[in-house]
Amino acid sequence: MSVRAGREFLAIPGPTTVPDEVLNAMHRPAVDIYSGPLLALTESLLGDVARLFKTDGRAYIYIANGHGAWEASLTNVLSKGDKILVLESGRFAVGWGESARRMGVEVEILKGDMRRAVRPAEVEARLKADKGGTIKAVLVAQIDTASGVVNDIAAIGEAVRAAKHDALLMVDTVASLGCMPFEMDAWRVDVAMSGSQKGLMTPPGLGFVAASDRAREVHKKAGLRTPYWDWTDREGDQHYQKYAGTPPEHLLFGLRKALDLLFEEGLENAFRRHQLLAEAVRRAVGIWAEGQAIGFNIIEPGERSDTVTAVLMNGGHDPEALRAYCREKCGVTLGHGIGDLSGKAIRIAHMGHVNAPMILGTLSVIEVALAALDIPHGKGGVQAAIDWLGGEVKP
DSSP: OOOOOSOOEEESSSSOOOOHHHHHHHOSOOOOTTSHHHHHHHHHHHHHHHHHHTOSSEEEEEESOHHHHHHHHHHTTOOTTOEEEEEOSSSHHHHHHHHHHHTTOEEEEEOOOTTSOOOHHHHHHHHHHOTTOOEEEEEEESEETTTTEEOOHHHHHHHHHHTTOOOEEEEEOTTTTTTSOOOTTTTTOSEEEEESSSTTOSOSOEEEEEEOHHHHHHHTTOTTOOTTTOHHHHTSSSGGGGGTSSOOHHHHHHHHHHHHHHHHHOHHHHHHHHHHHHHHHHHHHHHHGGGSSEEESSSSGGGBOSSEEEEEEOTTOOHHHHHHHHHHHHOEEEEEOOGGGTTTEEEEEOOSSOOHHHHHHHHHHHHHHHHHTTOOOOSOHHHHHHHHHHHHSOO
């Protein structure tokens, strides 16, 4: 017996649920790729992507996922033999660095772990020790979806400046853009990248990069530039140059609608919605953790992200059994542990097109699964989430 009939909930950290309005916007015939309306669409999207990054710099749209946007970022500002510093706080900044290493870049990892955010003081100390200025760029993820951590990019930017170092600051915002503040210019970020499939509520397939004037100046001498990713080519006058060929027009139609929805809600309202729903999840997990069979992966409460919560399973309890019960019996798909947390954790996503019924429904199903599988847990996690939202979301 199951109770999964009905619309299933997708609670994985990407791809996230795509709004019906976005799906409908994509459900239309192809158009002339040289037509005025498509040119205007591209112009509007490039402007709005820069608006999301909060930059006066240039934005670029790629037919690619986040890994493609990683490569686009690296190839445009680095040369073979350059050295970069990767700030570890999970899996994804390290993965970005691995992409660079395979392109002939020397990679140094500032050691962190899966349970803490980057310490800005350690960044400052390492850069101050780089007397010869050999480090050309610093790579970090604002939110790492493997660990569930959020890094303080403003503080890291301050650390780079305090060290009086010329390294470019490059930030992965795949799991944060559109969900929490990101101030590219104010925080002195030189290169930022993201993808369409998380907070931007669009199917996978679009990658985004934004570049500061300083990064574009460095770009002129970058030795890793290739025709597809090259910023200079994409700044050409011809429309096809914006995409290095045929535009991904149906994804662009979807993105236009998704950004319209986001701007209609208001970015500050979207950020607050994510904060409220994330805290509801944390309130529930905090109660369940009293049973000592589960607990937060991220140790410090202030370092837990507003888009995904990684939950460790202790005492020999199988996270995959919990995920299977939620999916097969109740129709809720949770994220699995990845990287060092593989087979040790579940991940609850709360990003993008998500609201209170979706989060409370997901939490309720998890609580049902904990009871059904006899996993020790504190009682009343869902009620704690309800109490939190009831106290914060007033008439």
